[in-house]
Amino acid sequence: MEAVTAGDNRIRGVEMRLTFKEITDKISKMIPSGIDFEVDLEAASIAIITKNPDAFSNSLIGEMAKSVKRRIIIRPDESILMDTKEARDVISDIIPSEALVLNVWFDPAIGECTIECKDPALGVGKKGIHLKELRDEIGWQVKIIRASRMDSSTANDVRHYRLANAVERKKALRRFGTNIYRPKRPGESWVRLTGLGAYGEIGRAMHLITTNESRVVIDCGAKPGKEEESMPYFSAPEMLPLDKIDAVVITHAHLDHIGMLPVLYKYGYRGPVYCTPPTRDLMVMLQLDFIKVAQSEGRRPPYTLEDVQEMMLHVVDVDWNQTTDISPDIKMTLYNAGHILGSSSVHMHIGDGLHNVVISGDIKYEKSWLFDAATVRFPRVETLVIESTYGGPKAFQPSRLEATQELHDVIKRVLSKGGKVFCPVFAIGRSQELMLAIDQLFKSGECEPVTVWLDGMIQESTAIHTIHPDYLNQELRQSVLKDEENPFASRWFRKVESREQRESILLNPGSCIVLATSGMMSGGPIIDYFKHWAGDRLNTLCFVGYQAEGTLGRRLRDGFKNVPISDGGRGTDMVKVECDMVIIDGMSGHSDRRQLMEYVNQMNPKPKFIVVHHSDTKISSQFRQALREAYRVRTVSPSNLETIRLA
Incomplete structure (x- = not known):
């Protein structure tokens, strides 16, 4: 039997909150007599455990779901399960x-x-x-x-770990559900938003929604480049004690949004993390790599493998457009944000119609090589919390077509003179966009193919993309599902398997293309390529993504020609830049100023209040003023630690 949810997952009007006992009583009256069953909780979902699963038709499940306005799942009793070897x-x-x-x-x-x-x-x-x-x-x-044609060790490890700890995970899901259906607290209803990271800055994103009933955290990121500002404001009084937080919601798996999530589990949080399945896999991949990179550079990571594993047991998978309760007074729905694989905008319906908030996450309001444009239709919206990475008045980017053509021109020019192209990229998103653009160029016959080396977590991230094709746009999804057409499996793409192989590539005089992490050159294998190839004028360093303040990538983009490079804690090397450097705008996963304005213009229904974040204070203020003037709506651009009452 499939899980059934009442209606079309849209919030329709005000509803009375039922206790778990009331839900159980309602369901029990609808089940035909003579059927053995018990009712349990799997987070917000209602699980009916029975020895007679065939007795529950889809129509009966639908009627029960409609009656209690909750997702109903039929589970077989363990007594009827065949031994796995025999099965x-x-x-x-x-x-x-x-x-x-x-x-x-x-x-x-x-x-x-x-x-x-x-x-x-x-x-x-x-x-x-x-x-x-x-x-x-x-x-x-x-x-x-x-x-999938491509195997992901991360996805396999996540699955195996959760299966090996199935009993503990089941207990956790029941505990989450018990918290969601706890008795209502007396008193006046209200809603507040507190910025605990990425307000007046980029990095360490974290929002806190507080109501008279609940505390919900959205994102928990790291900040690249600044050690003393690397974490969100965990010590803010609104966050403490951590075990009183009801839930964490993750918009997407970039380190500035998930990099510090295991820290919560290190210090005692044991509640749920809600995110899409691809976000779950990508998140674990990046966090484990975060630990590895810190150790390789002689730094002490802020959390351990055990903290990541603890987090894994508490992740609750939520698909796009699936509404679920995450606390006694908050229903949440995730929608496509168009930014990276599985990225989501978060819609929260609070307090039986009291207030509705959309937290945009990082958004791309344009169809890309990989994804459809961000969703702009929601059930209700009073408050919009929107990113503004490229919200400045002059932050306009070329179209995807123009950016792709510029990339093709750079590659053809560099390869024709025997040089190398090396690109610092995030493992997720830009890497796959570049792979598709390069694949198109080589298949067109305009350029003689060369080996494209994928270093860092790029191949693993790409495998995760192929495991979750439903989160890709339709055209790419169809190609990925056909082995002979899968662009990610083209013969010119090769993974760098070891440090020894990387050293061989570094010493090879022939032309090639390298895509390597990290995207802001704050660490990772891209540093090796930069140190070896930056001094050769035949080569080109190609930037295709955002470079945050304080990172090596930002210094290079700003024109520095002599830069110090840490040597894994053993000292510092000065690297003189002789190679060409190009910046290709238009391949970002963020919306530019025009797209951000159009996102708000097309949003249905229109928000009454807009909170701007995810840029420096100047850009946030400029974008806030532009929104207010264009749409006659109340706007603010608060700083970290500021709290705003929403209702």
């Missing part, structure tokens, strides 16, 4: 060999079996005949998914 044998007998089953895993916490195969349609069978036969035979709920 694997049954799966081999029922699923045709032509479907090419690659992996099978079982989640005993929810009684679900997932089968990964090359041809899911063959696996499911005509009219779902194989699915039904499997469910009848093995007792487990069965889900069949398409196997």
